[in-house]
Amino acid sequence: MAARKRAGPKPSAPRTKRYDMALIQRGARLRRSPFFDKTWEAGCKAYTVYNHTFLPSYYDDPVKEYWHLLKHVALWDVAVERNVEISGPDGFAFMQLITPRDMTKCRVGQGKYVLITDEDGGILNDPVLLRLEENRFWIALADSDILLWAKGVARHAGMKVTIREPDASPLQVQGPKSKGLMADLFGDKVTSLPYYFFTKTDLGGIPLLVTRTGWTGEVGYELYLLDGSLGGQLWDAVVKAGKRYNLRPTGPSDIRRIEAGILNYGADMTIENNPYEVGLGWTVDLDKPGDFIGKAALARIKDEGPKWKLVGLEIEGKPIEFNMTKWTVTARGRPVGRVTSAIHSPRLKANIGYAMLPVVHADMGTELIVEHPDGPRTATIVKKPFLDPGKEIPKA
Amino acid sequence: MAARKRAGPKPSAPRTKRYDMALIQRGARLRRSPFFDKTWEAGCKAYTVYNHTFLPSYYDDPVKEYWHLLKHVALWDVAVERNVEISGPDGFAFMQLITPRDMTKCRVGQGKYVLITDEDGGILNDPVLLRLEENRFWIALADSDILLWAKGVARHAGMKVTIREPDASPLQVQGPKSKGLMADLFGDKVTSLPYYFFTKTDLGGIPLLVTRTGWTGEVGYELYLLDGSLGGQLWDAVVKAGKRYNLRPTGPSDIRRIEAGILNYGADMTIENNPYEVGLGWTVDLDKPGDFIGKAALARIKDEGPKWKLVGLEIEGKPIEFNMTKWTVTARGRPVGRVTSAIHSPRLKANIGYAMLPVVHADMGTELIVEHPDGPRTATIVKKPFLDPGKEIPKA
Numbered sequence: 072m073a074a075r076k077r078a079g080p081k082p083s084a085p086r087t088k089r090y091d092m093a094l095i096q097r098g099a100r101l102r103r104s105p106f107f108d109k110t111w112e113a114g115c116k117a118y119t120v121y122n123h124t125f126l127p128s129y130y131d132d133p134v135k136e137y138w139h140l141l142k143h144v145a146l147w148d149v150a151v152e153r154n155v156e157i158s159g160p161d162g163f164a165f166m167q168l169i170t171p172r173d174m175t176k177c178r179v180g181q182g183k184y185v186l187i188t189d190e191d192g193g194i195l196n197d198p199v200l201l202r203l204e205e206n207r208f209w210i211a212l213a214d215s216d217i218l219l220w221a222k223g224v225a226r227h228a229g230m231k232v233t234i235r236e237p238d239a240s241p242l243q244v245q246g247p248k249s250k251g252l253m254a255d256l257f258g259d260k261v262t263s264l265p266y267y268f269f270t271k272t273d274l275g276g277i278p279l280l281v282t283r284t285g286w287t288g289e290v291g292y293e294l295y296l297l298d299g300s301l302g303g304q305l306w307d308a309v310v311k312a313g314k315r316y317n318l319r320p321t322g323p324s325d326i327r328r329i330e331a332g333i334l335n336y337g338a339d340m341t342i343e344n345n346p347y348e349v350g351l352g353w354t355v356d357l358d359k360p361g362d363f364i365g366k367a368a369l370a371r372i373k374d375e376g377p378k379w380k381l382v383g384l385e386i387e388g389k390p391i392e393f394n395m396t397k398w399t400v401t402a403r404g405r406p407v408g409r410v411t412s413a414i415h416s417p418r419l420k421a422n423i424g425y426a427m428l429p430v431v432h433a434d435m436g437t438e439l440i441v442e443h444p445d446g447p448r449t450a451t452i453v454k455k456p457f458l459d460p461g462k463e464i465p466k467a
Numbered sequence: 468m469a470a471r472k473r474a475g476p477k478p479s480a481p482r483t484k485r486y487d488m489a490l491i492q493r494g495a496r497l498r499r500s501p502f503f504d505k506t507w508e509a510g511c512k513a514y515t516v517y518n519h520t521f522l523p524s525y526y527d528d529p530v531k532e533y534w535h536l537l538k539h540v541a542l543w544d545v546a547v548e549r550n551v552e553i554s555g556p557d558g559f560a561f562m563q564l565i566t567p568r569d570m571t572k573c574r575v576g577q578g579k580y581v582l583i584t585d586e587d588g589g590i591l592n593d594p595v596l597l598r599l600e601e602n603r604f605w606i607a608l609a610d611s612d613i614l615l616w617a618k619g620v621a622r623h624a625g626m627k628v629t630i631r632e633p634d635a636s637p638l639q640v641q642g643p644k645s646k647g648l649m650a651d652l653f654g655d656k657v658t659s660l661p662y663y664f665f666t667k668t669d670l671g672g673i674p675l676l677v678t679r680t681g682w683t684g685e686v687g688y689e690l691y692l693l694d695g696s697l698g699g700q701l702w703d704a705v706v707k708a709g710k711r712y713n714l715r716p717t718g719p720s721d722i723r724r725i726e727a728g729i730l731n732y733g734a735d736m737t738i739e740n741n742p743y744e745v746g747l748g749w750t751v752d753l754d755k756p757g758d759f760i761g762k763a764a765l766a767r768i769k770d771e772g773p774k775w776k777l778v779g780l781e782i783e784g785k786p787i788e789f790n791m792t793k794w795t796v797t798a799r800g801r802p803v804g805r806v807t808s809a810i811h812s813p814r815l816k817a818n819i820g821y822a823m824l825p826v827v828h829a830d831m832g833t834e835l836i837v838e839h840p841d842g843p844r845t846a847t848i849v850k851k852p853f854l855d856p857g858k859e860i861p862k863a
Contacts, residue, residue: 092791094513095491097524097721098808099793100610100733101515117490119497120516123610123733128493189618214496214519216612222585223619226760325493337496337519364622395488397495412494 090116101125104150105240105302113320121151121214129322134417136321140289141418143317144248145324146309149286149293150240150302152199152211155218161230162206164361169224170200171346171369173359177202182267182282185210186354187217188365192345192372195220197336199284199293201269211241211295213336224364238299239280243323244309245291248316253292256312257281261292274308277301286323288331288459325393326414329423332383332456338397339381339411339425345369348377348427350455380433381411383455386422386441388448390415399442400426400450407432410441410450416457423457426450486512497521500546501636501698509716517547517610525718530813532717536685537814539713540644541720542705545682546636546692548595548607551614557626558602560757565620566596567742567765569755573598578663578678581606582750583613584761588741588768591616593732595680595689597665607637607691609732620760634695635676639719640705641687644712649688652708653677657688670704673697682719684727684855721789722810725819728779728852734793735777735807735821741765744773744823746851776829777807779851782818782837784844786811795838796822796846803828806837812853819853822846 095101095118102124104110110127117128127148129136139145157166167174170185177183179202187196187210196217198210210217221234244252253261257272261281264270269282278297285291296305310318325335332350334340340349346369347355357370397409413424432439437452491497491514498520500506506523513524523544525532535541553562563570566581573579575598583592583606592613594606606613617630640648649657653668657677660666665678674693681687692701706714721731728746730736736745742765743751753766793805809820828835833848 090490093788094486094524095515096791097515097529097718097789098731098734098810099790100731103792119491119493128490133493190622195615216615219591219612219616220619223616224622226586226620227623227625229623322493335494335496338494392489393493394495395492396499414494 090118092118095120095125104148105296105299106148106150106242106306107302109303109306110148110320115320122153122212122216124151124153126151127320127322130320133322133324133326137324137326137417139317139319139321140246140287140324140327142247143319144244144246144252144313145321146313146318147243147245147321147323149243149323150296151214152241153218154209154211154237154239154295155221156207156209156235156237157221157232158204158207159230159232160206161232162208165225165228165230165232166200166208167359167361168228168230168363169221171355171357171363171365173356174202175360179204180268180270182269182284184267184354186346186351187220188346188369189342190364190368192365192368193342194336194340194344194346194349195342197334197340197351199282201280201282209237209239211239215336238297240296240299240302242294242296242305242309243285243291244294244318245285245287245289247290248318249289249291252309252313252316252318253281256309274305277305277308279305286333287327288333288456289327325412326416329412329414329425330416330419330456330458332459334381334425335412344379344381344427345372345377347372348379349381376430378430379408379427380430381425381427382433383453383457384410384413384424384426384441384450385453386410386413386424386443386448386450388422388443391422391424391443394424398444400428401440401442401447402432407439413441419457425455426452486514488514491516491521500544501692501695502544502546502638502702503698505699505702506544506716511716518549518608518612520547520549522547523716523718526716529718529720529722533720533722533813535713535715535717536642536683536720536723538643539715540640540642540648540709541717542709542714543639543641543717543719545639545689545719546698547610548637549614550605550607550633550635550691551617552603552605552631552633553617553628554600554603555626555628556602557628558604561621561624561626561628562596562604563755563757564624564626564759565617567751567753567759567761569752570598571756575600576664576666578665578680580663580750582742582747583616584742584765585738586760586764588761588764589738590732590736590740590742590745591738593730593736593747595678597676597678605633605635607635611732634693636692636695636698638690638692638701638705639681639687640690641681641683641685643686644714645685645687648705648709648712648714649677652705670701673701673704675701682729683723684729684852685723721808722812725808725810725821726812726815726852726854728855730777730821731808740775740777740823741768741773743768744775745777772826774826775804775823776826777821777823778829779849779853780806780809780820780822780837780846781849782806782809782820782839782844782846784818784839787818787820787839790820794840796824797836797838797843798828803835809837815853821851822848
């Protein structure tokens, strides 16, 4: 593939100059996070775009950043996880309407990993939801305009609900030493949080929500900055307190999230996929009270069994830096599916990833061919998650 | 501003290597247009992201590309203008519901520049609409997920309507010699098209819609590829036929569109703005039959008069390559508004752009200060469009 041959130096290669923003923007169409200037000063080497906003991809070789995450603390600017607030007298009823997960099982102060589905059961987003009050929720989004979806649904729904983007910008603090850092910054209030719970707090007057969530499978937290004008101050305070824990700014780790079986919206699932085929049927409560968007379709799919399945894949050959496109998967010479994510895991010393395949080709242990840009490679369907089996799939 | 000081070489500087896609993506989350491989082979030097899809920004110095557009033919991959199709028995009624423009005035075979507004009159998008049949419309989108908005609105609207993303990928062919090229490729059928009309045709079997539209103020067309698997073939056919017209692939020209008074969604208008304050009140038909989303709010805003206004601005000092952020505008030392777009026009030999200002500061001829990253600059409110006065504002 042309793209591969022309690829520039690896991110680990020395760079004589910093990233040139003119490579990704002309004009002020895209948004900057409250932490943008700090990520720039910290030497971010590449940005991508997520929810119309710049997302730092890496500051150093992503493999080095991965090891750092496993041993120390990594700080990610994920303000791109823009939030949508659902509130008003019918806030609870509306939230129940737009997600297949049962909100009666989510207490105030608790979060949930949820899907947002359309009438066909197609996945529109997979946010982390926080229940702030009986009738007030925030959902921290993957890359799609759920603000527009929710406002559109509300238009004729006959419910009293207010939908807006609040001033809330998450910063992920992930890695084994993050608990110590949280103890220093916030004390027991935060370190005693069970998985997927959150608390309101502040750091020297900077208003925050702190959640026990993350996109890693490591111990980790997210600091939701509640005043976008204080991004620099929050960043500096966390970096300063993090020194003794060897904190460093990094990009989100694709290696670590794939090891943990975490999916990336847009790559591993899109509007074309339903929860059952991507292994997220556990977030669908068909028996919950009332209707929700996609219920009839999802009940039918569950009953008939999904026709496609997102499987774990181990791919032979040289280490894969990452897949730039969804590579074709063939069985007996015929294209049958696509690799959605692929990467080399330094700990597993193997190329791991996911493929979307028809169920008839999705049995554990099946051997298939992946059309890698450099030539075909043998791949085997394996169990996922690749590490941390048995854990509820964590998701930022 | 840090971003400015650290900016790399100008796009016109020689580059020893091609653009490295790892600077904007890791993994296959973002989409590629049917023309992507051709833009890469043609030496595209930078991509941005638009509707979750890569958009080629430039292949050469954007000033050179601007002069080329003015004198010859420029070919832009704008497949990122993803389309939404509205169809079904209530397709017309639904289209009337979601835009303030009156669809009774749009014939089958005709297009319109329309806004999509929310219940507050906030602008969600500014697509080019095509009426394909009585009850079937396509809207070619700016950067927001109107697919989700429209599906959401339809959910409880009680109308028989189908909403989907069709296989349609626009390619802009713009510049004075584009008419000759269209004559060679398609004959009278296309060259006789009035402004904003379109026709169905094909090029050696490649199915197309050709529209007399564009984002330039120059003579121009858009070729909507109707089979995404044939992107390379279409590109090659147009490039080959375009040789005698000195066709070259370029990025969209911000210089040219600002000269023409054309707005860029995300920069010059967002959900925070209503049509009246950005000078697009002419697309709002408050007297059209039936209700539309935002009608009550827009009637009130029109009645009271908008509180903000997007004005034309001429900014003193050295040539501005472009604004990376929305620079602050001050009046008597106090911040009052923002520059939304700014660029140097080689023909006008001036820095031109737009600013969003309270109406009390928006009088023609008013002098203001723009907080340019390199220091304050005097700016004067001037008429827009800067060139082509009197034309209906064209928009891709």
